[in-house]
Amino acid sequence: MYFHPIEDPDTGQIGYLLADATEQKAAVIDLPPRSTELLRALLAERRLALTHVLRTHVHHGVPINCAALSELTGATLVLPEGAPLPADCAVRVKAARDGGYVVFGQQVLQVLSSPGHTAHCVSYLWRDRLFCGDAFDLGSCADAGEDADPGLMFDTLSGRLFQLPGSTLLFPAHPLGGRRVALLGEQRLRTASLLTGSRDAFITEMLSRRTTAQRRARPSSATRRH
DSSP states (O other): OEEEEEEOTTTOOEEEEEEETTTTEEEEESOOTTOHHHHHHHHHHHTOEEEEEEOSOOOTTOOOSHHHHHHHHOOEEEEETTOOOOTTOOSOEEEEOTTOEEEETTEEEEEEEOOSSSTTOEEEEETTEEEEETTTOTHHHHSSOSSOOHHHHHHHHHHTGGGSOTTOEEEESSOBTTBSSEEHHHHHHHTHHHHSSOHHHHHHHHHHHHHHHHHHHSOOHHHHHO
16 A cells, blocks of 8 residues: 655645555545646656545535546546535546445545535545544634534534544544644544533534634724724
8 A cells, every 4th residue: 555645835735645556556535736746746656547536525616626637637536425516527426425435456445424524524444544534623613614514513523433443543634733643532532522512512612612703803893994
């Protein structure tokens, strides 16, 4: 197995190139914008054929470059089931369904539905590694982001992802507390105070934080007069 993180220093977004070194088949997860040439260089260096371009989530109204990459390489575009398709999409698209699999060479990624950050998030499990997108971004439920749903996030974390072994390695789409890899057990401890209560209590807390964030972002009456 070949594994190479690809990070955009401007946005902090992290993508992941995975490959079966024996059969020279590769997949990329959440490739950051403006990283296509770097990815192609890595593929050429290892003589890898890209077979799948995967996304953990897609935001409404935000352009993504995955369809163009799929068209360029002939790779299958894999999007969460129900996620919006890119405009004028003319490539092969596979829906990532909960419990399904993505196979490249002899490597297998299991699809886990993990909504919350958006309504159609998925995570990809490979052995002891979980490529989780922004599934653990509690801030997305506390700010004014329209895609995030606190109730779905509570269900995903408490009822799904935190049921995996604590030794599972998390590889997020953005750093978690400044870290680019974390143990699931550590994240469970960090969020215990928020998630050990009821679902309603979690939703109330997130909505309260959202209201506070909106008040801080709102200009004062004095500022508005000018």
